Amino acid sequence: MSLYRLDASIRSEGSVSRAIADVVEESWRQGGSDVEVACRHIGLEPLPSNAWALAVSAGGVQASARSSDQRTAVALAATLVDELLGAEALLFAVPLYNFGVSQHLKAWVDLVLTDPRMATGGARPLNGKPAVLVVVRGGAYGPGTPREGWDHASGWIRRILEDVWGLDLRVVETEFTLAGVNPALDQFIDLAAQMRRDAERLAADYGRHLFGV
Ligand SMILES: Cc1cc2nc3c(=O)[nH]c(=O)nc-3n(C[C@H](O)[C@H](O)[C@H](O)COP(=O)(O)O)c2cc1C
Structure with a gap:
């Protein structure tokens, strides 16, 4: 069994997205003895910020005429796609930053989409692959909250x-991860703890989804 895990948090110590993804991974590991996990820490080891533009520009140039930088960017995109295609299951752990998509996740997705195998509207080689997305947010954005509608990352x-790549996706979310850190959120500490427990329970369930149960 093989799992590809992508972490977008910019920290390792205290990372809630990593901790919940660990629960998913551990639950998945219970499903077999011969397990293989490939990890990419895009928050801690970011992709080069110019790789996407180079890969896009390389698309309009014959392979033999590409610059060395273009060839490097195209090869990196191919490596990222190989990682996705080479695993039987996928796990993504992503925090909300500044009400939007983590820049590192956006850079990774953009680069993946430059590879001809992953072109939007193409063959969808990941279609039906089991996947889990862990999303964590420092605040809360549910219906009726003051910031309802401010999470501009999760929908994208x-x-x-789900829609572009066709993954068979399960989503685990938890909020108020800044309760206990930001004093303004002290009144939500108990609620945050409850949300975390619920998320960990769901994460364990979804680990089993990754091996098809
Ligand atoms: C630079 C920065 C910006 C953030 N922006 C938001 C935000 O817009 N909304 C929010 O709910 N939380 C925000 N947070 C809080 C993170 O989502 C929260 O701390 C989350 O737990 C981080 O993921 P991690 O625990 O896996 O590192 C931000 C955190 C950082 C460091």
Whole structure:
């Protein structure tokens, strides 16, 4: 069994998205003895910020005429896609930053989409692959909250993973991860703890989804 895991948090210590993804991964590991996990830490080891533009520009140039930088960017995109195609299941752990998509996740998705195998409207080689998305937010954005509608990341991420790539996706979310850190959120500490427990329970369930149960 093989799993590809992508972490977008910019920190390792105290990362809630990593902790919940760990629960998913651990639950998935219970499903077999011969397990293989490939990880990419795009928040801690970002992709080169110019790779996407180079790969896009390379698309209009004969392979033999590409610059060395273009060839490097195209090869990196191919490596990212190989990683996705080479795993039987996928796990993504993504925080909300500045009400939008993590720049590192956006850079990764953009680069993946430059590879001809992953072109939007193409063959969808990931169609039906089991996947789990862990989303964490420092605040809360549910119906009726003051910031309802301010999470401009989750909808886009789901659009890419489910609708563009066709993954068989399960989503685990938790909020108020800044309760206990930001004093303005102290009144939500208990609620945050409850949300975290619920998310961890769901994460364990969804780990089993990754091996088809
Ligand atoms: C630079 C920065 C910007 C953030 N912006 C938001 C935000 O817009 N909305 C929000 O709910 N939380 C925001 N947060 C809080 C993170 O979503 C929260 O701390 C989350 O737990 C981070 O993921 P991690 O625990 O896996 O590192 C931000 C955190 C950082 C460091």
